[in-house]
Amino acid sequence: MDVHVSLVGRRDLAGQIYRQLRAAILDGRLRAGEALPPTRELAARLEISRNTVAVAYDRLAAEGFLESRVGAGTFVRETGSAARGAPAASPLRPRRGWDGLDLWPAPMPGVTWDFRAGLPDVRLFPYEAWRRIMAGLLRPSALAGAGSAGDPAGLPELRAAIARHAGVTRSVRAGARDVVVTAGVQQALDLIVRVLLEPGDTVAVEDPGYPPARMLFEAAGMRVRGVPVDAEGLRVDALPDAARAVYVTPSHQFPLGMPMSLPRRRALLDWARRREVVIVEDDYDTEYRYGGRPIEPLQSLDADGRVLYTGTFSKIMRPVLRLGFLVAPPSLHHAFRMARYVSSWHAEVPAQAALARFIDEGLLARHIRRSRREYEARHRRVAELVGEWFGDRLALVPSAAGLHLSARLTDGADDAELARRALDAGVGLYALSEFAVTGPPVRGLVLGYGAVAPPEIEAGLRRLRDVIARPA
Structure with missing residues (x-):
């Protein structure tokens, strides 16, 4: 691998190499099993004596940081140290406002029914056509002017x-x-x-x-x-x-x-x-x-x-x-x-x-036509099931577009708590109150259907119905 070593002045060259490599191993920049450059190669790069590099390598090997393998080279040994980050103490602070921000939306790993808004169904994308176009563009002849x-x-x-x-x-x-x-x-x-x-x-x-x-x-x-x-x-x-x-x-x-x-x-x-x-x-x-x-x-x-x-x-x-x-x-x-x-x-x-x-x-237009038919069917099915199963608790906001439907909670229940309980049951979705800015939050649920396969829509909404029906 390419190891970066920089020398400052001409004094204690072996010591400088030793300290930089030791720090890289302890920091995790050089990991166990990685090969170091041969002493001749590193010496030529640094324009110093090969013996100077060998002294640094020998010292690291004696301390258990490196090991030599006959006919293979010099490798980093397992040290048991975790990678270290930047210095913890620093006078630098972000401009006012950054500390109060958090990533949105929060990750929802491992959900079974993903009703998050804004997610398309990646299975509908024409990957073969896209791969064909990309392969043609990445040929050496096509990259001639890419500099x-x-x-x-x-x-x-x-x-x-x-x-x-x-x-x-x-x-x-x-x-x-x-x-x-x-x-x-x-x-x-x-x-x-x-x-x-x-x-x-x-x-x-x-x-x-x-x-x-x-x-x-x-x-x-x-x-x-x-x-x-x-x-x-x-x-x-x-x-x-x-x-x-x-x-x-x-x-x-x-x-x-x-x-x-x-x-x-x-x-x-x-x-x-x-x-x-x-x-x-x-x-x-x-x-x-x-x-x-x-x-x-x-x-x-x-x-x-x-x-x-x-x-x-x-x-x-x-x-x-x-x-x-x-x-x-x-x-x-x-x-x-x-x-x-x-x-x-x-x-x-x-x-x-x-x-x-x-x-x-014309591939984008064709993809839009195909996926629009698919999403329209999902939109219709979600609206039907919400009306049948949640009519006494959720009031759909009329909408004829997009990849999600929103519904207000008619009884003013805590939508954030419902979303948390749904997540525990494997249903990922957003609470409407998450989107409030400065006014009173609207209580409800946002139901995305882009990432939920049609056979799973009914099962996921049935699980959500069970969550809502259970007392908190």
């Missing part, structure tokens, strides 16, 4: 493909130049914060709403204000006067599920125009709509260029494919390109090229 990172805004062919896809499937008005490729919606929000907002600015979010978005704004030093939603979506009349930005999910409110009505969308655009506020539209799963009139995005209704539109491919493809996009007006093109450059330079080039081809060959 250049390319445009921080993304590969031109992917930006063009996204613009076409979003225009056809979402009615988004965008050309390739308006698209910035991101590592999902969360990075798009991070770019927006750094380009348009200042610490201390007020950001209005839906209440209940998407926790990672709120956490990102808070970590950046924003003042986050929750705005209540009703059957028509975000209540524009409750928006704070001080808001500099509004984050909304108008096509499918997260987590409740209702769309924002057309009058309410127009009212929000008018409010933002009068107050010179930016609207961040998160359209996270609009491809999965199962009935009713299509929802026109705020971005397509916007005549003033105040809406920044974000989307992701994680819900329709695979969560591990961290690719999304941001659509911005021309006045922000340069700033977003530079913000992308200074934060992470660019997204993974092979994955970008593969997604562009996946879209252009």
Whole structure:
């Protein structure tokens, strides 16, 4: 293996090598059974005498850290020491706000019935087609120009493909130049914060709403204000006067599920125009709509260029494919390109090229059509069973889109406690109260059906019915 040893000055060279290798073994950087470079090789690399390296190796062997094997080389011995981390004592402290954040959602290992919202069924993904495209892109001839990172805004062919896809499937008005490729919606929000907002600015979010978005704004030093939603979506009349930005999910409110009505969308655009506020539209799963009139995005209704539109491919493809996009007006093109450059330079080039081809060959559209039929059947089945089995305890929020359904608890029971008991019984789901921002929490359950195979939906909901029926 490649062992890093650096020498400071020319005094006690054997001692320096000894101390650095001993520390690496104790820290766990060099593990038991790993081979060290031959003394001749390490000496040549350090431009010192081979005998000097041999002295250090002999000392480590005498102390039980190394062992020599005839004809094989020198290896690290089992020391029984656990790997050591960075020094525990440090004067460095994070900026205010980071200590109060926790990962969301909390891990749910080993659940039998996974009703968590937002998870697609990875078994529906056309892996063979994706593998074929990736294999072609990873051939040496295809990688001839891969030494250049390319445009921080993304590969031109992917930006063009996204613009076409979003225009056809979402009615988004965008050309390739308006698209910035991101590592999902969360990075798009991070770019927006750094380009348009200042610490201390007020950001209005839906209440209940998407926790990672709120956490990102808070970590950046924003003042986050929750705005209540009703059957028509975000209540524009409750928006704070001080808001500099509004984050909304108008096509499918997260987590409740209702769309924002057309009058309410127009009212929000008018409010933002009068107050010179930016609207961040998160359209996270609009491809999965199962009935009713299509929802026109705020971005397509916007005549003033105040809406920044974000989307992701994680819900329709695979969560591990961290690719999304941001659509911005021309006045922000340069700033977003530079913000992308200074934060992470660019997204993974092979994955970008593969997604562009996946879209252009019609494979994404075909996958969406197939998976939409599957998810619509699951949506219908979950709604039927909740009505039959939980009608006296849960009231479904009307929704005709997405990968989850939400239901309010009619008796005001502790939804967090119900979610904990369900997890103990092998059912993973979210409590609606987890999504509260600043207002009183809505009590209920969020039932995702993307990751639950159809034969398991009934069994999982039957187990949940047993949990709810049992007294706490």
